Amino acid sequence: GQNIDQPTEMTATEGAIVQINCTYQTSGFNGLFWYQQHAGEAPTFLSYNVLDGLEEKGRFSSFLSRSKGYSYLLLKELQMKDSASYLCASYGNNRLAFGKGNQVVVIP
Amino acid sequence: GAVVSQHPSRVICKSGTSVKIECRSLDFQATTMFWYRQFPKKSLMLMATSNEGSKATYEQGVEKDKFLINHASLTLSTLTVTSAHPEDSSFYICSAKTGSEQYFGPGTRLTVT
Numbered sequence: 001g002q003n004i005d006q007p008t009e010m011t012a013t014e015g016a017i018v019q020i021n022c023t024y025q026t027s028g029f030n031g032l033f034w035y036q037q038h039a040g041e042a043p044t045f046l047s048y049n050v051l052d053g054l055e056e057k058g059r060f061s062s063f064l065s066r067s068k069g070y071s072y073l074l075l076k077e078l079q080m081k082d083s084a085s086y087l088c089a090s091y092g093n094n095r096l097a098f099g100k101g102n103q104v105v106v107i108p
Numbered sequence: 109g110a111v112v113s114q115h116p117s118r119v120i121c122k123s124g125t126s127v128k129i130e131c132r133s134l135d136f137q138a139t140t141m142f143w144y145r146q147f148p149k150k151s152l153m154l155m156a157t158s159n160e161g162s163k164a165t166y167e168q169g170v171e172k173d174k175f176l177i178n179h180a181s182l183t184l185s186t187l188t189v190t191s192a193h194p195e196d197s198s199f200y201i202c203s204a205k206t207g208s209e210q211y212f213g214p215g216t217r218l219t220v221t
Contacts, residue, residue: 031208033210035212040199041214041215042201042212042213042214042215043152043201043212044212045209045210045211045212048208048209050208087151087152089152091210094140094157094165095142095154095157096142096154096203096205096210097154098144098151098152098153098154099151100150100151101150101151
């Protein structure tokens with residue numbers, strides 16, 4: 001089965017760095033996705049990790065440790081538009097299951 | 109990135125009627141499409157996995173006779189909510205898988221009155 005855990009909400013200042021954690025237990029694990037979702041909209045793809053290590057994409061980086069069932073998303077140089085929900089999702093046995101999501105509120 | 113469309117984006121229907129939602133992959137072929145529903149301030153809940161040319165695989169607790177899924181081609185999957193009730197009101201989102209990536213449609217807001 002799939003069991004994914006994420007903390008729920010955090011507030012951060014513009015320009016700061018935020019780390020969002022995700023732990024998972026997924027049968028047939030084959031990758032960990034991070035998505036951004038603004039209220040009332042569908043999720044948009046941010047990153048995908050299948051091997052251990054850090055993937056960097058501009059201001060966003062994502063890390064995966066398969067042995068620990070752990071991933072994090074790092075948001076740097078926060079901007080107001082980064083205020084959104086961040087969802088991790090693990091892929092296994094042809095299913096993509098989501099965690100509860102972490103709401104990030106960016107303040108001036 | 110790849111584009112997935114959904115139609116309609118918003119629908120209001122009366123209790124007891126059926127509603128069909130279409131999901132299309134516009135610039136790629138998707139052998140697998142997924143249907144999710146999302147309640148306010150909650151995460152996405154996987155309803156079913158749809159494979160082209162075969163029956164959908166439903167998640168535990170999802171009624172297959174109520175949520176009919178058809179994946180007739182490599183670019184189209186449909187979800188029909190039959191005999192809709194107010195508790196079916198939700199945000200329905202489809203996604204399509206291509207290679208290692210999965211892209212989401214814009215979602216359909218269903219309101220059952």
